[in-house]
Amino acid sequence: MEEIYASSSFWIYENPEILRLVLLPNTRWQRLASTSTGYIASDLGDTYPQASGSSSSLLRPKALEFSGDMMIATAAVIKATGNTAIISENVYLIWSTFIV
Numbered sequence: 177m178e179e180i181y182a183s184s185s186f187w188i189y190e191n192p193e194i195l196r197l198v199l200l201p202n203t204r205w206q207r208l209a210s211t212s213t214g215y216i217a218s219d220l221g222d223t224y225p226q227a228s229g230s231s232s233s234l235l236r237p238k239a240l241e242f243s244g245d246m247m248i249a250t251a252a253v254i255k256a257t258g259n260t261a262i263i264s265e266n267v268y269l270i271w272s273t274f275i276v
Contacts, residue, residue: 177202177216181245184252192256199249203266216246 180198187195206216216239254260 177242177245181249184249188252188256192253195249196253196257196259196262199246199253199262202246203262207266216243 180195180202184195187198202216250262253262
C-alpha cells in the first residue's frame with residue numbers, strides 16, 4: 177500500500193481510473209480474507225499473480241498508517257471520477273467508514 181499511495185498523486189493527475197484499478201485487488205482481498213481485521217493489508221503476498229495475502233502483513237504495526245493511505249487514495253479517486261462503487265463494495269471495512 178505504501179508504494180501505491182506514493183504514486184497516487186501522479187495517477188490522480190494522469191488517469192484516476194488507473195488508480196482505482198490499482199486499489200481494487202487490495203480491497204477485494206481485504207473483503208475475502210478470513211483473517212481480516214478491517215484494516216488494509218500492507219501487501220497481497222509473494223505469489224504473484226495470485227493475491228493469496230500475507231498473514232504477517234495484517235499483524236504489522238503500520239495497519240493504521242496503511243488504512244489512512246487507502247482512505248486518502250480512495251477519497252481522491254472518488255473526487256476525481258465521481259465513481260463511488262469502491263466504497264459501496266467496502267462500506268463495512270473500518271477504513272472505508274471514515275470516507276462515507
